[in-house]
Amino acid sequence: MNSMNDNGVVAGPASGQTSHTHPLRSLAGTGFIATLAAMAATTLAAALAQAVGVDFEIPDGGETIPLPGFAVVTGFFSVVGIVIAVALLRWSARPAERFVWTTVSLTAISLVPPLLSGANTATTTALLGLHLVPATVMIPILARSLRTRTD
Secondary structure (H helix, E strand, O other), X not given: OOOOOOOOOOOOOHHHOOOOHHHHHHHHHHHHHHHXXXXXXXXXXXXXXXXXXXXXXXXXXXXXOOHHHHHHXXXXXXXXXXXXXXXXXXXXXXXXXXXXXXXXXXXXXXXHHHHHOOOOHHHHHHHHHHHHHHHHHHHHHHXXXXXXXXX
16 A cells, blocks of 8 residues: 555645736737837837938828837837737637737738828838838747747
């Protein structure tokens, strides 16, 4: 007879946390760092475009998009991307694949407004490029992060 006392109870995560808490927080942290990088890259690209003569004037109202506006909009939509990534990590069997499909589709849709804005060719072209800058920062980083958390 074996005298080992084994009641079959296995200790779980501390403080009642689920096993999903750490990967979700880690993904969100990675996403926020990527957001800062995307905001900086987009704002720098917009500043460079202005330096070569792009005016970023939108015909409706004749207003010019200010440089901080690029950072704010990039930050907002990057956070939306993080929320999508976190939700997919939590509820999808294939979060990285679905994230890439979703975000590439949303990026393609985001290219429509600059084309419909009526801005001059230089502004339209710059805006199209500026939609792609944060996508090229955020999508690969978050997709890679999703892959490493599900493997």
